[in-house]
Amino acid sequence: MRRLRVGGAEIPLFQRIFLVMLACVVSVQLLNLMLLLVVPAPDARITTIGQIERMLLTGSDPQGNLKLVPGRKADEGDWTPRVDRIRAAMIFAFQMPADAVELSFPSVSGDVTPVFDRSRIPPPTLPRSRADARDVVIVGDFIVSARRPDGQWVTVTLAHGGFDLWRWRGVLWLGFAALAVLPFAWALARRLAKPIGVFAQAAERLGRDPRAAPLDLKGPPEIGEAAQAFNRMQARLNRYVDDRSTMIAAIAHDLRTPLMRLELRLENAPDDIRHACENDVRDMEAMITAALAFVRDTSRAVARRPLDLRSLAENVTDDLADRGEPVTLAPGDPIVVEGNVVALKALLSNLIGNALKYAGSAEVTLSGTENQAVIEVRDHGPGIPSQDIDRVFEAFFRGDRSRNRDTGGIGLGLASVRAVALAHGGDATVENHPDGGLLARVTLPA
Template identity: 55%
Template sequence: MKIWGAPRSPLFLRVFLLMLICVGVVQLMNVALLIAVQSPAARLSTVGEVADALVRGTDHTGMFDVERADNLESFKWNPRAERLGLAIATALRVDPERVQIHFPTPFLQREQVYNRAGIPTPIPPASVDAARTAVVTGDFVAALRNQDGSWTIVRSGGFEPWRWFVLLWLILSAGAVAPFAWTLARRLTKPIAAFAEAAERLGRDPRTAPIPIEGPAEIADAASAFNRMQSRLNRYVDDRATVVGAVAHDLRTPLMRLGLRLEGAPETLRTSCEGDIRDMEAMVAATLSYVRDTNAALERRPLDLRSLAETVIDDLSDRGAAVSLAPGDPVVIDGNSAALKAMLGNLVGNAVKYAGGAEVSIFEDVDHVRIEVEDEGPGMPPEDLDRVFEPFFRGERSRNRDTGGIGLGLASARAAARAHGGDLTLRNREPSGVAATASLPR
């Protein structure tokens, strides 16, 4: 149970204790292995057993591995090998030149080199029986050259029981340490995953709930810093939106005074200036709407995106626009109905305005939904495909508000998509036309 106000233990201390526990468990397993394992006995074979395997070319006891080879690698001289090779040759009643024996160098050890000049020549066993009773200790490789020049090779084979025991013990040790290792990895990665998820939520909704301040001291401090950063970002955006909105709102008063002062102006001048004033008032209204829509907290709830698109399409069709929606199943997402409807209205409206019609399609991916609005118009210059999302940028260069608009429609549409955690992009179609793709999370 967590006590309110109790100091949090640092993550460093928790990880350190877990590592100590892992090391302690491994050492306990090693001590137990030292106590439980039997002292390994040396592998013992007699010269007679080796000679029989060389003669038969097979071994039915399972003690040796027997094979035939056309060539045999050369071995460095060893007094022990020379002595036992002489015993094997005596047991087989063959020339010692036909017998070779070698003792492999143990792992991580250097092969010993002997000076033959200082060692006397060994004496052959007195009899065959004496030769057959000689003992071969440890691992070895014995070879007999056959009459056809090939070699019969006998190797001490098999995995000794004590080695199997140690291998099994190592596996059990790894199994005993695995839960602690998993816990350690979980402790290290869980905060990272939590911060990644929080960053994803913040990208989708800047007004999302802050991260709970819990866990080790380092994680709690990082969570507090993340929440402060989120709060500062929201204040910065709110302050900027407030200033822009206030400026746009206050412009209405001087515009109204200009209109009143023009009452006594000549007709031609008054008509021209009143048109400019109406344009400025429309821009002010559009700016206020843009600021309000892009900074308002969106209330989301499950909705059928296809039904929402049908509403927009039906409304434009009733006005005589050539728009269509590809048929399909209902697509349910969490979203704000008003914001998504305005986004679709902007995209389809632009297609109708500049290309005379639009085709709308909705596709479902694993974790996203794609809305594509395609037209068959003249397309756009490649350098404008991203710039058109900038506020007040108009692809129509005439600066005529009737043909180019205010320049906030696509900026508002992208803001709505990004407020839902998605995005909006444009691309040119082949051979002509523009496709707008809105990607929204499920």
């Protein structure tokens, strides 16, 4: 994002928005001013008394500028010398009584206060002939009502149909003004949306990889402060996780010393007690070793790259099949994900190993969409009680109550699976299959 500075200091975002909006308003006002200066004033429509007479006699106007409607619509309105002069010419041209012709101008009548004293104004001069009377013009809108010999009143007015040319010019100019504003609106929207999009991508990347590179976003001071706050939050989260992992690793490591002392003291104990305690000590040592490995594998930063998940699954299943294990992989197309080879291979090994250990067989299925890859491992064992479904991913939880009690395990396999899935921006779930057995599902961003 290009930086905008004044006197060496960056302009805040709200000032940038204000300046863009101000420039937009100024541009529109300049265009409106040009509209007043460039677009000509509308031409007034000119009508002759002869055209009105023809409309009254024939009911049609060849030019289509007039319309005839029944009834009386004109009234005296405000008197002006113009009304008196044109009305007298109409009476002379129509050869009608004075009370049979009425004239008014909608743009004048009722809008102004009469300022003429009729007693001081001489009567209007009549045209020399009816032909001259028919040539008298009326500029603009008018309403003429005439009484026919049968006593019926008819009214002639201008026919307003569609837009006049000057109105079309105004509409086109307004459209041009809107087009002129579009670049300003586009620039403003882009400046506002771009940093938000970058933050959304950074948040998504943080969910997939907590140890991703810090956000590098430049721009106005508000954007820079938000980017720094985001990076500080990411650093605090990583430090929090690292501190907890370090604490667990330290506790597990320090437990080895008292266990070693306990083994030394058990050498002088009776055989029955010593053998039982030695088995417990070995179990505790195995748990400590597994805990240290779990902390080490889930806390270290690893490189990620695009890889074919199906090829990785084929390597795991082929190795197990070569050893005689009943494991199958459903065929399908390659599925590309971005991840760590070692971590994802351990994830697959844990899921398939659990199915083989507790159910004796494993069926692996890979599927994917444009945005997501799905790993499903199904077995045909006894399944898991519904109350333990949400606990199987807890560290050191063992579901031996529903499986073979003779099988071992520390209880960190599924915990490691979920940790790897979450670290890659996905998740892991288990459920009892409707046809029996357990179905473990892992979703990863494709």
